Amino acid sequence: MSLARAAVGLLVVLLALALQVSLFPHLAWQGVVPNLVLLVVVAAALSGGAQFALLLGFAGGVLLDLAPPADHVAGRWALSLVLVAWIASRVRQETRPSTLAVLGCVAASSFIGTSVFALSGLVLGEPLGSVPEILGVIAVAVLWDLLLTPFVLPWAMKVFDRLTPAGRERARA
Amino acid sequence: MAPFDRERRWRGLDEGPRPPRATLVALVLAAATLMTLDQATGPDSPVDALRTVVGEGFGPVETATSALVRPFTAVPTWFKQKDDLREDVRELEAENAALREQVATVDYDRNRLAEFEGLTRAAADLGRSLVPARVVGYGPAQSFTRTVTLDAGSDAGLRPDMTVVNADGLVGRVLRVTRSSATVLLAVDARSVVGGRIGRTMELGFLRGGEDGTLDLELLDQKVVPAQGDVVVTWGSDGAGPYVPGIPVGRVTDVFASVREQSQRAVIEPFVAFSSLDVVGVVVPDGTATDRALVEADGEIG
Numbered sequence: 210m211s212l213a214r215a216a217v218g219l220l221v222v223l224l225a226l227a228l229q230v231s232l233f234p235h236l237a238w239q240g241v242v243p244n245l246v247l248l249v250v251v252a253a254a255l256s257g258g259a260q261f262a263l264l265l266g267f268a269g270g271v272l273l274d275l276a277p278p279a280d281h282v283a284g285r286w287a288l289s290l291v292l293v294a295w296i297a298s299r300v301r302q303e304t305r306p307s308t309l310a311v312l313g314c315v316a317a318s319s320f321i322g323t324s325v326f327a328l329s330g331l332v333l334g335e336p337l338g339s340v341p342e343i344l345g346v347i348a349v350a351v352l353w354d355l356l357l358t359p360f361v362l363p364w365a366m367k368v369f370d371r372l373t374p375a376g377r378e379r380a381r382a
Numbered sequence: 383m384a385p386f387d388r389e390r391r392w393r394g395l396d397e398g399p400r401p402p403r404a405t406l407v408a409l410v411l412a413a414a415t416l417m418t419l420d421q422a423t424g425p426d427s428p429v430d431a432l433r434t435v436v437g438e439g440f441g442p443v444e445t446a447t448s449a450l451v452r453p454f455t456a457v458p459t460w461f462k463q464k465d466d467l468r469e470d471v472r473e474l475e476a477e478n479a480a481l482r483e484q485v486a487t488v489d490y491d492r493n494r495l496a497e498f499e500g501l502t503r504a505a506a507d508l509g510r511s512l513v514p515a516r517v518v519g520y521g522p523a524q525s526f527t528r529t530v531t532l533d534a535g536s537d538a539g540l541r542p543d544m545t546v547v548n549a550d551g552l553v554g555r556v557l558r559v560t561r562s563s564a565t566v567l568l569a570v571d572a573r574s575v576v577g578g579r580i581g582r583t584m585e586l587g588f589l590r591g592g593e594d595g596t597l598d599l600e601l602l603d604q605k606v607v608p609a610q611g612d613v614v615v616t617w618g619s620d621g622a623g624p625y626v627p628g629i630p631v632g633r634v635t636d637v638f639a640s641v642r643e644q645s646q647r648a649v650i651e652p653f654v655a656f657s658s659l660d661v662v663g664v665v666v667p668d669g670t671a672t673d674r675a676l677v678e679a680d681g682e683i684g
Contacts (some may be wrong), residue, residue, distance in 0.1 A: 230445035260405050267409045275436035283429045284416030291409040333421055
């Protein structure tokens with residue numbers, strides 16, 4: 210069960226990553242693309258277990274850090290996605306969260322995730338540009354993630370619900 | 383026990399309502415370690431090996447995804463670019479037409495330039511001022527006259543009975559002028575009579591328009607026999623006659639004796655190609671007021 214979960218979770222993250230680097234650059238707005246991996250991690254945190262979400266966040270973050278177009282200090286996305294998974298897990302409730310709650314959670318997660326990534330870059334002395342520029346990019350990223358939420362989250366949450374006993378209960382409820 | 387179990391499960395307490403702090407701390411530390419490792423060790427960090435592995439594994443996935451999505455991502459660009467392409471086609475067609483026209487007229491332009499150059503040379507050779515003009519109309523053959531229209535008139539300083547030349551020689555004389563146009567009687571017209579002189583012997587005669595675009599030279603001295611190849615120039619006079627003297631007219635190609643009129647007649651092949659006249663010069667007195675550039679006697683444009 211746990212192995213299957215891990216495998217499916219990794220598969221979903223890989224799919225998200227592939228789309229994120231190959232499909233969405235064609236649709237990018239000011240070069241910013243929706244962070245699908247982050248959305249998947251949020252979905253996992255909202256439906257699956259917190260532990261699972263944390264691990265998935267770390268794995269997805271490491272993949273984001275290492276997969277080809279990436280060229281920054283490895284571990285930055287891992288750190289921010291782990292934090293995102295943790296924060297999103299805290300939002301998780303016993304019943305299926307309302308749409309508004311999900312959107313709020315995604316917005317907060319996206320903002321925090323991208324900000325943590327940017328801040329870690331600042332701390333590590335990577336060239337990022339001025340603070341207004343960073344804030345603009347973060348704002349666009351949040352907008353993108355909110356826009357993609359209706360298309361990604363229900364689907365991903367359904368997948369993760371099937372895999373989690375607690376989630377299965379909740380899905381039935 | 384069972385309801386309690388169920389209760390706990392329903393509350394989702396199997397993993398706890400709160401995320402496990404231990405895992406969080408462990409993973410954050412792991413991420414920090416990864417960052418430190420990558421940052422501190424520089425170019426030959428073990429993370430680079432990891433990167434290579436992930437890249438080699440994930441690169442083909444990206445390639446495949448990209449190949450899959452490319453046809454779909456190309457659709458909006460196709461729609462978007464259709465207007466652009468249409469615009470491009472329109473611009474290129476216009477440009478193409480302009481270039482075609484340029485190509486088509488380059489010979490014509492070159493010839494015109496050559497004619498203008500010839501005109502300045504002719505002015506220098508003749509030592510006379512010329513008003514350049516262009517032939518804009520040809521009299522129709524069914525009127526049985528050989529006349530042309532020039533695009534210069536009295537505003538350009540033209541008057542009736544002025545001599546019209548081009549780079550090759552005598553063209554004719556101005557019959558009448560309006561403000562902006564002039565009618566020229568060509569030397570080959572049957573009504574045209576030009577005083578001619580054989581350059582070699584200085585013998586005088588009259589040139590009339592002949593057949594097939596030639597001129598007939600009738601010499602005054604009936605005993606003189608012009609030789610083939612002799613060049614005929616205008617006789618004329620400054621001021622009085624319609625033709626100024628010394629303008630080459632043509633070359634003698636044939637000579638025969640006219641028994642009836644008891645005179646020698648010669649057929650003159652004119653130097654000027656009357657069927658393809660374009661740029662001509664009208665001989666005007668020096669210092670004529672004109673509304674266009676005057677080709678001065680020294681060949682300068684004034």
